[in-house]
Amino acid sequence: MTAEVNTEQAALWNGAGGHGWAVARDMVDQVLRPYEDLLVRAAREKPRTGVLDVGCGTGGVTRAIAAALGDVPCVGVDISGPQIAVARESANVRFFQADAQVHAFEPEFDLVVSRFGVMFFDDPVAAFRNLRTAAKPGGELRAVVWRDKDENPFMTTAERAVAPLMPDLPTFDPDAPGPYGLASPDRTRKILGESGWTAIDLRPVDLTCAMPEEVLPKYLTMLGPVGRALQTMDENEREDVLKTVLRAFDPFVHNGEVRFPTASWEIKALMPL
Numbered sequence: 001m002t003a004e005v006n007t008e009q010a011a012l013w014n015g016a017g018g019h020g021w022a023v024a025r026d027m028v029d030q031v032l033r034p035y036e037d038l039l040v041r042a043a044r045e046k047p048r049t050g051v052l053d054v055g056c057g058t059g060g061v062t063r064a065i066a067a068a069l070g071d072v073p074c075v076g077v078d079i080s081g082p083q084i085a086v087a088r089e090s091a092n093v094r095f096f097q098a099d100a101q102v103h104a105f106e107p108e109f110d111l112v113v114s115r116f117g118v119m120f121f122d123d124p125v126a127a128f129r130n131l132r133t134a135a136k137p138g139g140e141l142r143a144v145v146w147r148d149k150d151e152n153p154f155m156t157t158a159e160r161a162v163a164p165l166m167p168d169l170p171t172f173d174p175d176a177p178g179p180y181g182l183a184s185p186d187r188t189r190k191i192l193g194e195s196g197w198t199a200i201d202l203r204p205v206d207l208t209c210a211m212p213e214e215v216l217p218k219y220l221t222m223l224g225p226v227g228r229a230l231q232t233m234d235e236n237e238r239e240d241v242l243k244t245v246l247r248a249f250d251p252f253v254h255n256g257e258v259r260f261p262t263a264s265w266e267i268k269a270l271m272p273l
């Protein structure tokens with residue numbers, strides 16, 4: 001891998017965080033399928049000659065776009081070794097491990113996409129400026145990022161449920177690198193403008209995500225701060241905490257399915273000609 005500047009995020013995504021997402025890849029792709037569909041539709045809007053998926057994780061979106069576009073080369077980049085290791089390549093799909101904030105890209109893509117992979121940069125202006133170097137003149141950026149955590153109650157249910165039992169769990173700082181790092185639309189427009197993207201457009205997207213009820217315990221033990229904390233507990237403690245957490249998810253369970261509303265921004269921007 002080339003230089004890496006996001007040391008904290010690199011440690012997270014190459015440690016328990018990345019391992020969780022790698023093991024849970026099919027579940028993640030199932031839960032986030034509506035966002036995959038959104039980005040596939042975006043990719044199909046016009047002819048494309050090369051697609052870069054930033055923070056691609058295990059590459060579900062990269063592969064879905066590649067399948068939709070025929071033989072257009074699609075490349076996924078991620079800082080997480082454990083996830084890149086299980087990303088499945090094929091004839092026109094390639095993956096590599098790098099910090100997208102500083103990797104030396106070639107200007108070979110006319111579409112740069114991301115499903116929740118661009119909120120983790122410690123210097124977002126530098127990162128989005130660097131992503132511009134991957135884009136051909138006139139190339140497009142299409143990314144989805146979470147809106148505020150208060151608009152995404154499902155994602156903080158586990159943290160709220162365990163708060164009395166685990167007061168030391170880290171709290172989210174809205175402007176710090178993390179899942180809600182681009183939740184503020186004004187800040188995001190400013191970041192993209194300062195990094196040289198034009199025709200910046202943010203559209204609120206509200207989609208329902210779902211998974212079978214029997215998958216929920218795995219989801220909760222593999223992902224997020226509570227999942228990581230659960231993995232360090234002994235079996236008895238884990239069982240107790242998991243019971244408390246599962247109870248908090250009751251309002252989202254309907255007829256054997258967990259369904260929850262999500263709130264995100266669809267970001268569109270262009271690389272100047």
Ligand SMILES: C[S@@+](CC[C@H](N)C(=O)[O-])C[C@H]1O[C@@H](n2cnc3c(N)ncnc32)[C@H](O)[C@@H]1O
Pocket residue numbers: 006009013018021028029032054055056057058059060061077078079080083098099100101114115116117118120121
């Ligand atoms: C929430 S996950 C989303 C993964 C994938 N896009 C998906 O939808 O399944 C965020 C991803 O961003 C990656 N990431 C975080 N910081 C990064 C950076 N500086 N460069 C490249 N990837 C990064 C993480 O390793 C992680 O895989």
